[in-house]
Structure formats: structure tokens, C-alpha cells
Amino acid sequence: EIVLTQSPGTLSLSPGERATLSCRASQSVSSSYLAWYQQKPGQAPRLLIYVASSRATGIPDKFSGSGSGTDFTLTISRLEPEDFAVYYCQQYGISPWTFGQGTKVEIQ
Amino acid sequence: EVHLVESGGDLVQPGGSLRLSCAASGFTFSSYWMYWVRQAPGKGLVWVSRINSDGSSTNYADSVRGRFTISRDNAKNTLYLQMSSLKDEDTAVYYCTRGMTVATITPWNYWGQGTLVTVSS
Numbered sequence: 095e096i097v098l099t100q101s102p103g104t105l106s107l108s109p110g111e112r113a114t115l116s117c118r119a120s121q122s123v124s125s126s127y128l129a130w131y132q133q134k135p136g137q138a139p140r141l142l143i144y145v146a147s148s149r150a151t152g153i154p155d156k157f158s159g160s161g162s163g164t165d166f167t168l169t170i171s172r173l174e175p176e177d178f179a180v181y182y183c184q185q186y187g188i189s190p191w192t193f194g195q196g197t198k199v200e201i202q
Numbered sequence: 203e204v205h206l207v208e209s210g211g212d213l214v215q216p217g218g219s220l221r222l223s224c225a226a227s228g229f230t231f232s233s234y235w236m237y238w239v240r241q242a243p244g245k246g247l248v249w250v251s252r253i254n255s256d257g258s259s260t261n262y263a264d265s266v267r268g269r270f271t272i273s274r275d276n277a278k279n280t281l282y283l284q285m286s287s288l289k290d291e292d293t294a295v296y297y298c299t300r301g302m303t304v305a306t307i308t309p310w311n312y313w314g315q316g317t318l319v320t321v322s323s
Contacts, residue, residue, distance in 0.1 A: 125307075127307060127309075129309040129310075131247075133247075138297055138313035138314065138315060138316060139247060139297075139310075139313055140313075141302070141309055141310065141311040144302065144309040144311075150302070150309075150311055151311075182246065182247055184247075184309070184310075186307065186308065186309050186310070187307055189252070189261055190249055190261075190263055190264075191237075191249040191252075192249065193246055193247040193248065193249070194246070195246045196246045196247075
């Protein structure tokens with residue numbers, strides 16, 4: 095099983111700042127089948143990024159993903175109030191499909 | 203428009219059983235693999251089970267294997283999760299989800315709103 099470790103656990107930032115979230119895998123993620131999801135309280139997850147760096151339909155370009163192998167990053171260029179949420183990485187290349195434990199981006 | 207609507211969540215005693223349903227609409231249900239994902243209160247996302255498009259192949263997380271059964275009725279556009287021998291740690295919101303494409307390797311971009319299962323005496 096591929097274990098995904100996200101850091102930091104909580105990121106305290108102000109609107110307008112840049113957020114950098116990390117996801118490290120216990121083994122290489124094949125073909126960069128790595129996704130990022132955003133989840134707000136009481137809502138289902140929303141797909142942001144897939145194959146490490148491709149934005150899903152309707153996702154604004156302030157969200158960007160990068161990385162390969164075992165190290166991946168989600169960057170939010172300028173935080174807006176609606177971006178404060180929990181973010182999860184997921185590898186979907188091999189069963190069991192696994193998620194990181196999440197990074198909460200909160201308003202400082 | 204794609205819609206996934208879960209139902210069946212309830213309060214159940216440890217050792218009990220429950221069947222969740224996920225009604226799908228807005229797409230050709232029989233073409234897609236489907237998945238169940240759960241989220242315990244205040245915790246992260248955990249994949250539970252997956253079924254292929256015609257229902258002939260399934261797999262499960264170790265934590266539920268032997269207790270949960272995933273199935274589908276393509277004529278009714280409905281996904282199911284039969285849960286038995288329920289434990290306290292099965293308490294969670296259960297989401298059904300669909301891949302972005304019909305490919306077997308695909309991220310999950312459609313999610314239901316979730317249904318809450320509470321296991322408690």
C-alpha cells in the first residue's frame with residue numbers, strides 16, 4: 095500500500111498569500127497518478143488536480159500542481175476567502191487507492 | 203448533469219447490518235467503475251470498495267473485506283454497499299464516487315453528498 099504523508103497538518107495564512115502544500119509518497123506513484131482534492135465543511139471533496147499537474151474542469155489557474163515520483167506539491171497562488179478548506183492528495187494508480195491525511199488551510 | 207445520491211445511512215447497533223444505495227443519473231452508469239469512500243467524523247478520506255462497470259470484479263479495503271459487499275444494478279442505475287458485522291469504527295459519512303472517465307485509472311471527479319452511518323449501542 096502506498097502511504098501518502100501530507101505536510102504541514104495546518105497552514106495558517108492570510109488572504110492574498112501563497113499556499114504551498116506537500117504530499118510525499120512511501121513509494122513512487124506510477125505515471126504521476128496523483129490527485130488533489132479540496133473539501134469544505136459539510137461538503138463532498140472536489141477534484142482540483144490530476145496526473146500531478148493537470149487542472150480539472152472549471153478549476154481556476156490559481157491552483158497548480160507539480161512533482162513526480164514520491165514528492166508532489168499543490169500551490170495556491172493567492173488565497174481567497176473561499177480557498178480556506180482541507181486539501182487531500184490521493185494516488186489513484188494502484189489499489190488500494192490511498193489518500194493523505196489532509197492539510198487544513200486556515201485563516202490566520 | 204451527473205448526479206449521485208446516496209441513501210440508507212442510519213443508526214445501527216454493533217454487529218448489525220445496513221445497505222447503502224447510490225442512485226446515479228446524467229451519465230451512462232453501466233460504463234463506469236464506481237467506488238465507495240468513507241470519512242469518519244473529523245477524520246480524512248478512506249477508500250472502501252470498488253466495482254467494475256459490469257459488476258464482475260470488486261475489491262475492498264482490508265478493514266471491510268469479508269464484512270462489506272459492493273454491487274450494482276445497471277438496469278436501475280444504482281450502486282449498493284451491503285454492510286454487515288458493523289463495528290464502532292465503521293461510523294462515517296459514506297460517499298459514492300465516479301471516475302472522470304471510463305478508464306480504469308482515473309481520478310474521481312463526481313461525488314454524492316454522502317450518507318451518515320452511525321454504529322453505536
